[in-house]
Amino acid sequence: MASETTGVSGLAERYAAALFDIADERRMLDEVASDLRQLRTMLAASADLSRLVRSPIMTRGEQGKAIAALAKHAGFSPVVHDFLAIVAKNRRLFAVPAMIEAYLGKLAERRGEITAEVIAARPLSEAQLALLSDQLRRSAGRRVSVDARVDPGLIGGMIVKLGSRMVDGSIKSKLQRLQLAMKGIG
Numbered sequence: 001m002a003s004e005t006t007g008v009s010g011l012a013e014r015y016a017a018a019l020f021d022i023a024d025e026r027r028m029l030d031e032v033a034s035d036l037r038q039l040r041t042m043l044a045a046s047a048d049l050s051r052l053v054r055s056p057i058m059t060r061g062e063q064g065k066a067i068a069a070l071a072k073h074a075g076f077s078p079v080v081h082d083f084l085a086i087v088a089k090n091r092r093l094f095a096v097p098a099m100i101e102a103y104l105g106k107l108a109e110r111r112g113e114i115t116a117e118v119i120a121a122r123p124l125s126e127a128q129l130a131l132l133s134d135q136l137r138r139s140a141g142r143r144v145s146v147d148a149r150v151d152p153g154l155i156g157g158m159i160v161k162l163g164s165r166m167v168d169g170s171i172k173s174k175l176q177r178l179q180l181a182m183k184g185i186g
Helices: 002-025 029-045 047-054 060-074 078-089 093-111 126-140 171-185
Strands: 114-120 144-150 158-162 165-168
Touching (some): 002 093, 029 078, 060 078
């Protein structure tokens, strides 16, 4: 299993590096990053889309047509549209999530940023994101790119992952810790 993960990781790195080079050449790094973030959100929100990219049953042509329709509907840039077409043609759609992360990692590295993953119970306002980004920048000592997601299952609060550090201030986790503490008393 470890070698399979390394294989997908290496594959994703190569594809992401190629996409990064093309986007850099055309001065479209931010536009491509925006499209990839949108695709990542779509993949997370749709079980059907996740099945599409992972399906070994669908033919190359079916996957290609479906992903082309998705790219057109989403309004992706021609670079991302063409990239997804090549990935589908090569039957590598299963690695798209890892490719997205690798691309965004390369972009953050280029800018000297570190990415913080923030999972909140409700969508954060622009003011909240700015304040959080400022606090994380002070803590990390360099620019921080905030990747915010929403998980209503947290009930309230948020989870922040910055590098190897994680701070879990969610109500769900606090309730779980309280439940464990109460079991220890009884």
